[in-house]
Structure formats: structure tokens, C-alpha cells
Amino acid sequence: MLMNAFPGFDCHIHSHFSDGRESLDTMARTAAGRGLAGVVFTDHMPLPFENRYALVRRRLDAYRTEIKAVRRRMSGRLQVLMGLEMEVLPSHADWSREIAEGPWDVLIASVHQVEHEGRRYLINGTEAEFAEALETGFGGDIRRLCSAYYRQSSAMVATGWFRILGHLDVVGKHNRNGRFFDESAPWYRELVAELLAAVERTGMVVEINTGGLDHAVRSTYPGARILATIAARGIPVCLSSDAHRPEEVARHFERFPILPQRAA
Numbered sequence: 001m002l003m004n005a006f007p008g009f010d011c012h013i014h015s016h017f018s019d020g021r022e023s024l025d026t027m028a029r030t031a032a033g034r035g036l037a038g039v040v041f042t043d044h045m046p047l048p049f050e051n052r053y054a055l056v057r058r059r060l061d062a063y064r065t066e067i068k069a070v071r072r073r074m075s076g077r078l079q080v081l082m083g084l085e086m087e088v089l090p091s092h093a094d095w096s097r098e099i100a101e102g103p104w105d106v107l108i109a110s111v112h113q114v115e116h117e118g119r120r121y122l123i124n125g126t127e128a129e130f131a132e133a134l135e136t137g138f139g140g141d142i143r144r145l146c147s148a149y150y151r152q153s154s155a156m157v158a159t160g161w162f163r164i165l166g167h168l169d170v171v172g173k174h175n176r177n178g179r180f181f182d183e184s185a186p187w188y189r190e191l192v193a194e195l196l197a198a199v200e201r202t203g204m205v206v207e208i209n210t211g212g213l214d215h216a217v218r219s220t221y222p223g224a225r226i227l228a229t230i231a232a233r234g235i236p237v238c239l240s241s242d243a244h245r246p247e248e249v250a251r252h253f254e255r256f257p258i259l260p261q262r263a264a
């Protein structure tokens with residue numbers, strides 16, 4: 001049975017402070033209108049290199065100030081938690097640590113860029129970008145790419161800086177019908193098992209990211225097989241829409257009726 005550590009919450013929401021389309025205020029009002037008990041705002045943390053999705057560092061204070069203002073306005077109607085979706089690239093760990101040490105309620109640990117042999121590869125972008133990363137960075141060897149992805153995820157979890165693990169198996173975003181790899185292969189299951197062991201050691205929560213149900217793979221992150229393991233081991237979960245626009249808030253949460261929509 002899956003245990004929801006954040007009943008009634010949507011734990012993963014973006015705004016126009018990073019790559020979302022709308023204001024924090026609009027996203028909060030939408031969440032309240034859908035009957036949620038609370039939200040965690042998790043815009044993409046600033047990154048020390050050019051990219052197309054992250055908050056810029058000089059706006060971090062404005063982001064926090066605006067979350068506090070929304071929290072006041074929504075008082076009594078919606079709980080509003082202050083968070084970030086974080087990344088830890090091995091070559092920039094100090095940068096991430098400094099940001100993680102801020103006054104956050106909830107931090108999500110996610111991997112979007114895999115660092116390998118001194119270069120970065122975006123693995124949850126377009127399929128063309130994924131295929132390019134696989135060829136140029138890993139010589140076409142999907143096993144090496146997945147190993148780098150899961151090792152970086154496990155190392156991130158092991159820092160102990162985070163409450164929630166984000167889109168655990170998003171390395172399979174373009175793996176519809178097993179076109180890149182077999183998710184039941186022993187080598188792949190071993191990588192997942194290592195990551196889940198790290199999650200258990202640090203007492204983290206794994207999000208059920210429902211955004212993937214709208215991607216070509218048509219699966220939550222993590223998918224059903226990994227979720228069954230999580231349920232069997234009693235690892236706590238939460239529901240995350242990864243909404244980038246209002247209509248995506250709490251998307252597909254009705255598929256998880258055993259997880260209450262609202263706190264008891």
C-alpha cells in the first residue's frame with residue numbers, strides 16, 4: 001500500500017519564476033479551486049550555466065517574497081510551502097549546497113542534466129536531445145547512460161539535503177515500448193534498487209510525478225513496476241503534477257484514489 005506523506009498536496013508546481021507559464025498566485029488559486037489542502041512551489045533552482053528553464057539567481061529573494069505573499073493571501077484556504085526543484089551536478093556541488101541551505105520548507109532532488117566525463121547532457125529534454133546525448137556522451141551505450149543517471153541520483157539523495165525525490169525514472173521519458181532499453185533487465189533493476197536503498201537510508205519521500213502521463217511514454221515517474229516495489233517496502237510517496245500551467249495542477253490525481261486528495 002502506498003503511504004502519502006503529503007495528503008491533499010500537490011508537491012511539485014512551477015511558475016513564471018522559472019519555466020512555468022503563470023504567476024504563483026494563479027497557480028495557488030487554481031489549486032484551492034480544485035480542493036487541494038496545499039501546494040509546494042518548486043521552481044527550478046538557479047544554475048551556474050546557461051540553460052532554458054531555471055530561475056535566475058538574482059530573483060531568488062523575489063521568489064521567496066512572493067511565496068510568502070501568496071501564503072498570506074491564501075491563509076485558511078490553502079497551505080503554501082516554499083520549495084525548489086534542485087539539481088546537484090558533481091562539478092557544482094558547492095553552488096547547490098549554498099542554495100539548499102536557505103530557508104526552504106521542502107526541496108525536491110531531481111536530475112535533468114547528467115554530468116559525464118566533464119560534460120553535461122540534458123536527458124529529460126526532447127527525444128532528439130536524448131538520442132544525441134546517448135550517441136555523443138555514451139557511445140550509444142544506454143547502460144552507461146542509465147548508470148550515470150542513477151549514480152548521480154543516488155549521490156544527490158545521499159547528501160541528505162532533500163525531502164522529496166523528483167521524477168525518479170525520468171531517464172525513461174523517451175523509452176516508450178522499450179525502444180531504448182528493457183526496464184525489467186537485471187542491470188536496470190539493480191540501478192533502481194541502489195537508488196531506493198539510498199532513499200530509505202535518508203528517509204526521503206518519492207514523488208509520483210503524474211506529468212509523465214501526458215508525455216509519449218504515458219506513465220507516471222516512477223512507473224508501475226517501481227511503484228509496486230515502493231509500496232512493498234513502505235517508502236512514503238507524495239503526489240506531484242509538475243504543473244507548468246494552471247490546467248495541469250493536480251492532473252490525473254484521481255487515478256490514485258487510495259491517496260486522499262484532502263488531509264483528514
Ligand SMILES: [Zn+2]
Nearest residue numbers: 085110166167
Ligand atoms: Zn524536473
Ligand SMILES: [Zn+2]
Nearest residue numbers: 012014085242
Ligand atoms: Zn518540475
